[in-house]
Amino acid sequence: MSYLQEIAKADATIGEQGHWQGIAAEPVARMRLQNRFHTGLDIARHTATVMRRDMAAYDADPANYTQSLGCWHGFIGQQKMISIKKHFGTTKGRYLYLSGWMVAALRSEFGPLPDQSMHEKTSVPALIEELYTFLRQADARELGMMFRDLDKARDEGNDVEVQRLANAIDQYETHVVPIIADIDAGFGNAEATYLLARKFIEAGACCIQIENQVSDEKQCGHQDGKVTVPHEDFLAKIRAVRYAFLELGVDDGIIVARTDSLGAGLTKQIAYSREEGDLGDQYNSFLDVEEVADIASLRGDVVLGRGGRLFRPKRLPSNLFQFRPGTGEDRVVLDCVTSLQNGADLLWIETEKPHIDQIAGMVDRIRAVIPNAKLVYNNSPSFNWTLNFRQQVFDRWQAEGRDVSAYDRARLMSADYDATDLGQEADEKIRTFQKDAAARAGIFHHLITLPTYHTAALSTDNLAREYFGEAGMLGYVEGVQRKEIREGIACVKHQNMAGSDMGDDHKEYFAGDAALKAGGSHNTMNQFAA
Numbered sequence: 001m002s003y004l005q006e007i008a009k010a011d012a013t014i015g016e017q018g019h020w021q022g023i024a025a026e027p028v029a030r031m032r033l034q035n036r037f038h039t040g041l042d043i044a045r046h047t048a049t050v051m052r053r054d055m056a057a058y059d060a061d062p063a064n065y066t067q068s069l070g071c072w073h074g075f076i077g078q079q080k081m082i083s084i085k086k087h088f089g090t091t092k093g094r095y096l097y098l099s100g101w102m103v104a105a106l107r108s109e110f111g112p113l114p115d116q117s118m119h120e121k122t123s124v125p126a127l128i129e130e131l132y133t134f135l136r137q138a139d140a141r142e143l144g145m146m147f148r149d150l151d152k153a154r155d156e157g158n159d160v161e162v163q164r165l166a167n168a169i170d171q172y173e174t175h176v177v178p179i180i181a182d183i184d185a186g187f188g189n190a191e192a193t194y195l196l197a198r199k200f201i202e203a204g205a206c207c208i209q210i211e212n213q214v215s216d217e218k219q220c221g222h223q224d225g226k227v228t229v230p231h232e233d234f235l236a237k238i239r240a241v242r243y244a245f246l247e248l249g250v251d252d253g254i255i256v257a258r259t260d261s262l263g264a265g266l267t268k269q270i271a272y273s274r275e276e277g278d279l280g281d282q283y284n285s286f287l288d289v290e291e292v293a294d295i296a297s298l299r300g301d302v303v304l305g306r307g308g309r310l311f312r313p314k315r316l317p318s319n320l321f322q323f324r325p326g327t328g329e330d331r332v333v334l335d336c337v338t339s340l341q342n343g344a345d346l347l348w349i350e351t352e353k354p355h356i357d358q359i360a361g362m363v364d365r366i367r368a369v370i371p372n373a374k375l376v377y378n379n380s381p382s383f384n385w386t387l388n389f390r391q392q393v394f395d396r397w398q399a400e401g402r403d404v405s406a407y408d409r410a411r412l413m414s415a416d417y418d419a420t421d422l423g424q425e426a427d428e429k430i431r432t433f434q435k436d437a438a439a440r441a442g443i444f445h446h447l448i449t450l451p452t453y454h455t456a457a458l459s460t461d462n463l464a465r466e467y468f469g470e471a472g473m474l475g476y477v478e479g480v481q482r483k484e485i486r487e488g489i490a491c492v493k494h495q496n497m498a499g500s501d502m503g504d505d506h507k508e509y510f511a512g513d514a515a516l517k518a519g520g521s522h523n524t525m526n527q528f529a530a
Helices: 003-015 025-034 040-060 074-088 100-106 123-155 159-170 190-203 231-247 279-284 328-341 356-367 385-399 421-431 433-440 451-467 473-487 500-514 524-529
Strands: 066-070 094-098 179-182 207-211 254-259 289-291 304-306 309-313 346-349 375-378 443-448
Touching: 003 025, 003 159, 025 123, 025 500, 040 123, 040 190, 040 207, 040 254, 040 443, 066 451, 074 094, 074 123, 074 451, 094 100, 094 123, 094 443, 100 123, 100 179, 100 451, 123 159, 123 179, 123 190, 123 500, 190 207, 190 231, 207 231, 231 254, 231 279, 231 328, 254 328, 279 328, 328 346, 328 356, 346 356, 356 375, 356 433, 385 421, 421 433, 433 443, 451 473
Parallel strands: 066 094, 066 443, 094 179, 179 207, 207 254, 254 346, 346 375, 375 443
Antiparallel strands: 289 309, 304 309
16 A cells, blocks of 8 residues: 555544544554554564565575574664665565574573573564564654655655655565574474464564474584484474464464484484384484394393394483484485475574585485475584685695695684685685575575674674773774764664654654654754764
8 A cells, every 4th residue: 555545544534533633644654654564473474475485586596595694682683674775775585583592692581591492482482572673663763764854855845856755655665574583492392392483473483493403402503412303203393383383374484494413413212113114214224223142131222123133222321322423414314305395494404514515415315305495504603614615725726736835724714824815715715605505505595693693792892992991982983983974874873763753753743733852953963964
C-alpha cells in the first residue's frame, strides 16, 4: 500500500468516528509505516520469504551468495544494518547471525561462560527479540527523517522533491533482515528443542541452526572433546524444529543442520540397529572396535555382532565410545545427506581450517546424492586466516617446484612476509575466499560468528590507550568523534539515534502546538549539522 493510500485508509477510519478530535490521518499513516511488523511471527514469515528467495537465486547463480556478521546486542545489529544501507544502498543478501558462543560469553546472568550450553536457554530468544526491536527502530528513525524532509519540501513548495520523497517512502527497504539463530544442540531432548524453537520463532527467527552434539556434553566447534549423537536422535530434533515452524504458520522456515563430526571423535551412545546396513548400523560401523577372542574377558561391555564375530567398542574411562581415526569426512557426508533427507534445508560443516578443496571434496560427495545441497559456512575468528592461507600458498608453491627458500614455513605469521609475493598472494586468496568457496564448495551463506566481539575489544583497547595516556581527550576526539563526523556515522548524533526526534514527532502528534520538544535551537546535537 502506498503512502497516499495509507493516509486515505487512516482518514476513512478516523472519519467513521466523529468524536476522535485532534487525530489526523497523516500521522497515523506515518506511524503505521514506521512499525509495519507488529509481531515476531510477522517478522519470521517476512524474512523466511526473503531467505527462500535468496536460496533460489543462489541455486541459479553461485555468485548470489549471502553474508552475515554475528551480533551480540541489538545496537550492534542495528548499526551494522544502517552501515550496510549507507555503503551499499540495499540490505539484499545481508543477514544477522546470532551466535550461541557470544550469548554464553556476553549475555548470561552467570557471567562469561564457555560455549557449552550452560547459559539460560531463554537468553537466545530474548536476544532475537532485542535485535529486531533495534532494527525496527532503525526503520522508524530513517522514515521519520524522510517524513521531516517531506514536510520541509512541502513548506518550500518544491513539488519535485515532494514527489521524489513520496516515491522513496513507497519503495522503502526495511532494516529487518533474516537472522540465523543458533539453538546449539537443542538444550535437552526433542521436546525441549521444540519448546525452545517456538520461542525463537515467536521472537522473529526464520532460520534455526542446530548441531549434532550431545546436548549435555556440548563443546565449541573449535575445541576438543566433542561428542556426537546417533542420527535418529538428531533427526528427531530437526523434526521438532520443523513442527514448531509449521505449528506457528511459518511454513517456509529454514533449518540449518550442523555437523561437528569432522572434529568429533566420540559418541555417548551405540545406535539402535534393526538390520544390517540401516542408519544405526552405519553409525556403529565407524566405531573403533576390537574383536572379542574370549567371552570370559567381557565385564559389562557392549558387544557388536558383525559377520558372525563379536566386537567390543573401545570405551574410555569417561564411559564414552570413540570412532576410528580417519572416519570424520565419511561421517560428515552421512550426517549431511540424512539431515537433508529429513527436513533440513541448509548444512553447516564445522571444519578445523578454511580450506576450499577440503570443503568442496565433502560437498561433491553430498551433491552426488542431493544435487542442490548448499552450506552455511563459519568464516571463524578461531582460524588464523593469515597463517592458514600463507601455509596453503607455501605448500602449493613447493608442490609446483617453485623456490620457497626465502620463506620459513614455521614463521609465516611474521610481519616480515606482509609485503612479499607469498604474503600478497595469500591475502588475495583471503579476499576472494567467499566468492571462490561459493562457486566451488556450495557455500550459500558466509558468516563470521564472533566479529563484533573482537571489534568491541579492539576499539575499546585503542580508546583506552589513547584517552588514559598522553593524548587525553584528543584520544577520543581524533580516534572516534572526528572519524564519526567525517565518515558519516549515524550515531554521532546519539540523541537522534536513541529516538529523541521520533519522540518529538509523537509529542507534536499528541499535543500539537503545546508539545514540549527536545530538538530546539539549544540542542547541542545541532553542532553536528555543520
